[in-house]
Amino acid sequence: MVKLLFGGRRTLLLAALACVLGSITVYANIGLLAASAWLICAAALHPSVAELSVAIVGVRFFGLARAVARYAERYTSHDATFRLLADIRVWLYARLEPLAPARLAGLDKGDLFSRIVADVETLKFFYLRAVFPVVIAILVTAATAALLAWLAPWLVWPVVAAYLITGCVLPVVLSRLSRQAGQGVIGARSRLHGVLADSIDGLTELAAFGQAANQTAKILLENDRLTTSQEQANRITAAAEAAGVLGMNLTVIGAIVLAAPLVNGGQLDGVYLAVVALAVQAGFEAILPLPAVVYYLQESAAALARINAITVQAPVGTANGETPVPANALQLSADKLSFAYAPHSAPVLTDITFCLSPGKRLAIVGASGAGKSTLAGLLLRFWDCEQGMLRLNDCDISAYSPESVRQIFSVVSQDTYLFNATVGDNILLAKPDADPADFQAVIEAAMLSEFVDKLPQGLATRTGQNGLAISGGERQRIALARALLKNAPVWLLDEPTAGLDAQTEAAVMAHILRAAGSRALILITHRLVGLEDMDEILVLADGQVVERGTAAELLAAQGTFYQMRTLQQDLLNIS
Numbered sequence: 001m002v003k004l005l006f007g008g009r010r011t012l013l014l015a016a017l018a019c020v021l022g023s024i025t026v027y028a029n030i031g032l033l034a035a036s037a038w039l040i041c042a043a044a045l046h047p048s049v050a051e052l053s054v055a056i057v058g059v060r061f062f063g064l065a066r067a068v069a070r071y072a073e074r075y076t077s078h079d080a081t082f083r084l085l086a087d088i089r090v091w092l093y094a095r096l097e098p099l100a101p102a103r104l105a106g107l108d109k110g111d112l113f114s115r116i117v118a119d120v121e122t123l124k125f126f127y128l129r130a131v132f133p134v135v136i137a138i139l140v141t142a143a144t145a146a147l148l149a150w151l152a153p154w155l156v157w158p159v160v161a162a163y164l165i166t167g168c169v170l171p172v173v174l175s176r177l178s179r180q181a182g183q184g185v186i187g188a189r190s191r192l193h194g195v196l197a198d199s200i201d202g203l204t205e206l207a208a209f210g211q212a213a214n215q216t217a218k219i220l221l222e223n224d225r226l227t228t229s230q231e232q233a234n235r236i237t238a239a240a241e242a243a244g245v246l247g248m249n250l251t252v253i254g255a256i257v258l259a260a261p262l263v264n265g266g267q268l269d270g271v272y273l274a275v276v277a278l279a280v281q282a283g284f285e286a287i288l289p290l291p292a293v294v295y296y297l298q299e300s301a302a303a304l305a306r307i308n309a310i311t312v313q314a315p316v317g318t319a320n321g322e323t324p325v326p327a328n329a330l331q332l333s334a335d336k337l338s339f340a341y342a343p344h345s346a347p348v349l350t351d352i353t354f355c356l357s358p359g360k361r362l363a364i365v366g367a368s369g370a371g372k373s374t375l376a377g378l379l380l381r382f383w384d385c386e387q388g389m390l391r392l393n394d395c396d397i398s399a400y401s402p403e404s405v406r407q408i409f410s411v412v413s414q415d416t417y418l419f420n421a422t423v424g425d426n427i428l429l430a431k432p433d434a435d436p437a438d439f440q441a442v443i444e445a446a447m448l449s450e451f452v453d454k455l456p457q458g459l460a461t462r463t464g465q466n467g468l469a470i471s472g473g474e475r476q477r478i479a480l481a482r483a484l485l486k487n488a489p490v491w492l493l494d495e496p497t498a499g500l501d502a503q504t505e506a507a508v509m510a511h512i513l514r515a516a517g518s519r520a521l522i523l524i525t526h527r528l529v530g531l532e533d534m535d536e537i538l539v540l541a542d543g544q545v546v547e548r549g550t551a552a553e554l555l556a557a558q559g560t561f562y563q564m565r566t567l568q569q570d571l572l573n574i575s
């Protein structure tokens with residue numbers, strides 16, 4: 001991360017150039033004010049125009065040079081900064097991806113968004129208001145001291161001392177005040193983003209339960225807290241600016257007080273009194289930003305700590321080896337698999353054992369919370385089991401990288417995410433270069449043709465974020481089409497027909513079973529009707545396999561499966 005903060009060679013060169021240009025801007029300002037002061041004072045004595053010509057040219061030159069240098073400095077410093085921020089964003093996203101879903105599950109979405117967007121954005125002040133001003137101040141102080149040593153040696157130490165007091169002592173004093181303020185703004189902003197994200201996601205529920213006013217009050221409360229924190233921060237930066245200006249004015253007065261006796265004693269031409277005063281004032285342009293540097297450093301440190309808190313986490317399921325996953329003939333087996341979400345919490349799965357070979361159809365059924373989706377998460381290496389073993393072709397699954405393991409699965413998850421893109425693009429996510437015939441085939445297999453035909457722009461119709469512009473059943477069928485298009489050797493379908501009417505469900509299931517062919521199929525479902533074609537059914541209860549067998553065997557045993565199915569059929573008959 002530290003390496004990333006200072007960027008690559010090109011960014012470093014741009015940053016160095018920005019500092020040099022920033023220093024040139026200040027030197028040009030010193031030259032401009034010094035030449036102007038000399039010109040005004042000398043002109044008061046009515047010399048010939050020829051005597052003033054050098055100063056006139058100097059004013060023009062320094063005036064133009066200052067404008068050009070300032071423009072170039074702003075351009076390069078912002079270019080370097082935004083390049084660095086872009087690198088940090090890319091790095092952060094690359095670090096976040098392997099952390100999902102296990103390490104990100106408990107995080108507030110708004111807070112996460114705040115870290116990725118607002119906290120990274122805050123880091124721009126680290127460069128623009130902290131790093132660059134400090135480097136420029138050092139360069140200007142060194143050059144000013146050298147210049148004064150040549151022109152007015154008696155001014156070197158007083159001016160350098162004034163620079164040091166304003167640029168170093170003041171920031172240290174102000175740092176005590178600003179310590180809380182930087183963290184306060186970051187924390188308050190994150191809480192506001194959290195409540196806003198929650199409110200937007202839950203708009204329908206808030207309206208349905210008449211809680212919009214209460215939620216608005218929560219937003220206003222967090223907004224007030226952020227405003228209070230920002231006001232406190234603004235007071236500190238304003239105080240820092242005021243203290244800097246005070247330091248500058250005192251230094252100018254001090255320089256005049258020191259120079260006046262020299263003028264009286266004839267050691268310094270009176271015309272140079274104004275030159276000294278204005279040149280000293282102009283040099284302060286590099287020192288004025290320093291009192292606020294500590295505030296920006298503290299704010300950046302708070303933002304960095306929040307980014308770091310996420311990225312230091314080790315992803316679940318890193319590859320222990322580089323064993324390549326074979327494309328075909330996959331054997332997947334679980335041997336006394338146990339798993340708990342947290343180290344000391346109760347196990348969600350205990351002693352799960354099964355075997356899956358090409359062409360086998362395995363159903364996993366059980367009550368809500370029995371652990372079915374957790375088992376799917378373990379197969380996809382979103383989590384790793386603590387006891388027992390998952391094997392892929394007789395090799396511990398942890399020998400493969402999570403990415404390569406996921407390649408062998410076509411997945412429909414319970415909460416499939418649809419991007420705010422077209423229906424077609426959402427399906428093509430699985431295989432962007434899919435053959436048009438295959439694409440058409442999966443649309444028909446997922447029984448989407450009629451739905452697509454009715455859409456105003458057909459496949460080019462947008463689904464809205466997370467498919468909010470379409471129904472739950474349509475969303476699930478798009479997810480199914482996406483999984484079928486991938487056509488991996490193992491199909492892992494978690495409630496693929498959720499939200500479908502009985503007739504469509506039966507047709508979709510019949511197609512899935514037909515199309516699966518020699519692929520291994522794991523079907524996770526609550527629907528216990530129509531499982532006659534499955535080779536094995538695992539009945540889970542409280543994370544354990546309480547029954548296993550074919551539908552006929554389980555019905556004959558008249559155990560849990562039989563009771564659950566009878567109850568379901570009764571309910572269907574009543575409805």
Ligand SMILES: Nc1ncnc2c1ncn2[C@@H]1O[C@H](COP(=O)(O)OP(=O)(O)OP(=O)(O)O)[C@@H](O)[C@H]1O
Pocket residue numbers: 105341348366367368369370371372373374375414
């Ligand atoms: N990320 C998580 N962290 C902690 N506990 C979790 C997490 N996800 C699920 N659980 C818990 O693990 C248990 C099993 O959940 P799981 O989602 O696997 O059940 P399920 O059988 O798929 O349920 P459903 O049929 O309702 O989808 C539940 O008690 C659930 O609360």
